[in-house]
Amino acid sequence: MIHGSLVCQGCSGTLYAVSTTCAHSAPFPTWEVDHDRTPASCPLRPLLPLEGAAAHVSELAHADHVLTEPS
Numbered sequence: 858m859i860h861g862s863l864v865c866q867g868c869s870g871t872l873y874a875v876s877t878t879c880a881h882s883a884p885f886p887t888w889e890v891d892h893d894r895t896p897a898s899c900p901l902r903p904l905l906p907l908e909g910a911a912a913h914v915s916e917l918a919h920a921d922h923v924l925t926e927p928s
Contacts, residue, residue: 863914864925865892867901872924874914885910888917890924 863872871893876886891906892899899905907917907924915924 863890865899865901865905866923866925868892868896868899870894870896870899872905876914885912888914890914890917890920 863874864870865872872890873893874888874890876888878886887908887910889906889908892902895902895905901923904919904923907914907919909917911917914920
């Protein structure tokens, strides 16, 4: 599943979010979130990519520091 557009709080760049689900392993999907095109000047670059298992992309570690839903 590909999540709708998300925006980086650090540089206002577009982020992608992709999740995969394996029916026989973890109860939650595994996520990867990163810049579509990584800007060299993004202050949050060290936190990306966000990766891990969570029910929703916003539940990943550091998501509250990185993700901004588009308005």
